[in-house]
Amino acid sequence: MTEDSAVTEGRRVRVVLVDDHRMFRTGVQAEIGETERTGVEVVGEAADVDQAVTVITATRPEVVLLDVHLPGGGGVEVLRRCAPLMAAAEHPVRFLALSVSDAAEDVIGVIRGGARGYVTKTITGADLVDSVFRVQDGDAVFSPRLAGFVLDAFASTDAPPVDEDLDRLTQREREVLRLIARGYAYKEIAKQLFISVKTVESHVSAVLRKLQLSNRHELTRWATARRLV
Known part of the structure; x- marks a missing residue:
């Protein structure tokens, strides 16, 4: 219609x-x-x-x-x-x-x-x-x-496995993580999520801290390994 x-x-x-x-x-x-x-x-x-x-x-x-x-x-x-x-x-x-x-x-x-x-x-x-x-x-x-x-x-009768690392992240942090792993720049993420670049930076810092990672390259590998990209 x-x-x-x-x-x-x-x-x-x-x-x-x-x-x-x-x-x-x-x-x-x-x-x-x-x-x-x-x-x-x-x-x-x-x-x-x-x-x-x-x-x-x-x-x-x-x-x-x-x-x-x-x-x-x-x-x-x-x-x-x-x-x-x-x-x-x-x-x-x-x-x-x-x-x-x-x-x-x-x-x-x-x-x-x-x-x-x-x-x-x-x-x-x-x-x-x-x-x-x-x-x-x-x-x-x-x-x-x-x-x-x-x-x-x-279609699956099995419950999805619990990922304790992923569960530490808020929903917004997961969104930012996924976009970072896909190669988006901070400005692009800010535009997509209707937030400021500073807020994006804060979310990335929180994700790196919670997952004990050092940089976005490690973050991308982490997300790719879990098929989150």
């Missing part, structure tokens, strides 16, 4: 945006929130877990666009606390993860938590509108290749 067809059919969907970057929320609102054009009405925004639960409970939207990494416990915590709304017999709230991360553990985590899909922030406005309406209909929606993570995870 395209933006035009959604409006032609007279369909409307009420959406809450949950992301800790105000500029990103503003961009999404500008891209998809023109109700007469897209059929999407943004009825609330939130920047952390507590705000998200409060706004979602108060507005009861059809769809929540949910970032994976949020202050207060992340998207998985929002899903946990909103489980009764997802399970409602009438007018259930459905969640679509919208994240910069394309890491398998992030995708699997929110899908296990109850999200109906997962798309990355490289998605176009038209495709995001289409995804929102599909999730409203109860469909599962994924960016290319991410569906494979979910299929592999749910």
Whole structure:
């Protein structure tokens, strides 16, 4: 379904945006929130877990666009606390993860938590509108290749092995680690994650300290050995 067809059919969907970057929320609102054009009405925004639960409970939207990494416990915590709304017999709230991360553990985590899909922030406005309406209909929606993570995870009866070293890192530190290992410069990482270069440097220092590594070359080898790249 395209933006035009959604409006032609007279369909409307009420959406809450949950992301800790105000500029990103503003961009999404500008891209998809023109109700007469897209059929999407943004009825609330939130920047952390507590705000998200409060706004979602108060507005009861059809769809929540949910970032994976949020202050207060992340998207998985929002899903946990909103489980009764997802399970409602009438007018259930459905969640679509919208994240910069394309890491398998992030995708699997929110899908296990109850999200109906997962798309990355490289998605176009038209495709995001289409995804929102599909999730409203109860469909599962994924960016290319991410569906494979979910299929592999749910096809396996074995729990993934625990990596104590990786568990020492926060979700944001894992994102930075992955981008460093892929060869991104600090400025590129800052732009992708909507944070400052200084913050990137702080995360890298924390990762090196926690993993007892000396430089980004060792970090890249460490990440590659664990297939995190």
